[in-house]
Amino acid sequence: MRRALRVLTHAASLALLVPAIALAQPRPTPSAPSDPAAGQRIFDAQCAWCHGNxxxxxxxxxxxxxxxxxxxxxxxxxIIVNGIPGTDMPSFRLGLTERSTRQTAAYVLSLSRSASRPAIGNTERGAALYQSNGCGSCHVVDGRGGILGPELTAIGGRRGSVYLREAMVKPAAAHPPGYLVVRAVPANNGPEIRGIRVNEDVFWIQIRDAAGTVHSLQKSELSRLDREPDSTLMPSYESRLSATQLDDLVAYLATLRGAK
Ligand code: HEC
Ligand code: HEC
Known part of the structure; x- marks a missing residue:
């Protein structure tokens, strides 16, 4: 949620910045709508902070x-115009002209036609570490696993390796949309319930606790309802895994690119 907001403000401020930059710079030769070099400049400014250099x-x-x-x-x-709803991929409808959008798209296609640098880690060792560290107790891959965390079946197609490493080392630093941690204290002195918010409206909140149980709670019967945007139910693996093991896990996760 927090990230989504930051993205919005970022996108808004970029939208204001871009025309100013475009005006300040001399335009030597007008570039063609399919010019990947022009697209690369836009990509570096608008897209690289999420998609990497x-x-x-x-x-x-x-x-x-x-x-x-x-x-x-x-x-x-x-995708550039509309973003991908429900994900961190924002819409650039207000930030880019039609021409800039096409140039950026041409650059993205040129990237997709070139191979990426091979991952440093070892994917087989990574797959074994995924099993031995119990990641599957909270994450589904190919239909198997627990549902407390997000499904990872296509994670390699949705996130880059820098993010994947960060997700294991500092899980509280980045949250995929929809993983807000909340804490509810019943007014009748019942036990407090802490977990991920599944659903919320004016009267009710549903919370999935760490054991996977979903609690439907009426807000009028709570004495407290705290939102913890900086918390996570994912443990940090920083001290449990070596740098090499993290590389191996990242390499494995990067191979998960959706149902075969
Ligand atoms: C705030 C972060 C962010 C920014 C900025 C951003 N993207 Fe994305 N983009 C994402 C995420 C996250 C996804 C993956 C969405 C998913 O499928 O879960 C994505 C997906 C995509 C895809 C689809 C990839 C595929 O495999 O089909 C394309 C293409 C893309 N972005 C292009 C761009 C371009 C071009 C820009 C700049 C104009 C841009 N993005 C800016 C986060 C971002
Ligand atoms: C106790 C449950 C639990 C365990 C065990 C767990 N995770 Fe997670 N994981 C989560 C939750 C919950 C989130 C999402 C919320 C967040 O980041 O706060 C998450 C997020 C992630 C993400 C980011 C997903 C995205 O879409 O951005 C990755 C990658 C990930 N976990 C990988 C792993 C790996 C690899 C392991 C094992 C080494 C592991 N997790 C173990 C609960 C868990």
Whole structure:
């Protein structure tokens, strides 16, 4: 949630900045709508803070190799204009002109046609570490696992390696949309309930606790309801895994790119 807000303000401030920059810079030769070099400049300014330099990945996926959502110029343009609802991929409808959008899309397609740098870690060792560290007790991959955390079946297509490493080392630093931790204290001195907010409206809140049980609570019967945007139910693996083991896990997660 917090991230989504930050993204919005970021996108808004960028939208204000871009025309100013465009005015300040001399325009030597007008570039063609399909000019990937012009697209790269826009990408570096607007997209690289999530997709990494040269599209190597971060909060957003690595854009080398086959893309999951986008295969043609038109579909990439559509993603840039509309974003991908329900994910961290924002809409650039207000931030980019039609021409800049097409140039950026052309650059993204040129990236997708080039191979990415091979991951440093070892994917087989990573898969074994995933099993031995109990990641599957909270995450589903290919239909198997627990549901407390987000499904990871396609995580390699949704996030880059820098983000994946960070998710294991400092899980509280970044939250995928929809994983707010809340704490509810019943007014009748019943036990407090802490977990991930599944649903909320004016009268009710539903919380999934660490054991996986979903509690439906009437707000009028609570004495406290705290939101903990800086908390997470994912344990940190910083002190449990070596740097090499983290590399191996990242390499394994990067291979998870959706149902085969
Ligand atoms: C705030 C972070 C953020 C910014 C800024 C951002 N993206 Fe994304 N982008 C994402 C995320 C996260 C996804 C993956 C969404 C998903 O499928 O879960 C994504 C997905 C995509 C995809 C689909 C990839 C595929 O495999 O099909 C394309 C293409 C894309 N972004 C292009 C861009 C371009 C071009 C820009 C700049 C104009 C941009 N993005 C800016 C976060 C971002
Ligand atoms: C006790 C449950 C639990 C365990 C065990 C667990 N996770 Fe998580 N994980 C979560 C939750 C909850 C989130 C999402 C909320 C957050 O980040 O606060 C998450 C988020 C993630 C994300 C980010 C997903 C995204 O869409 O951005 C990755 C990657 C991840 N976990 C990988 C792992 C790996 C690899 C392991 C094992 C080494 C592991 N997790 C073990 C609960 C768990």
């Amino acid at each position: 040269q599209g190597d990945g971060g909060t957003g996926p690595n854009l080398h190799g086959r893309l999951r959502h986008a295969t043609t110029l038109t579909s990439v343009v559509d």
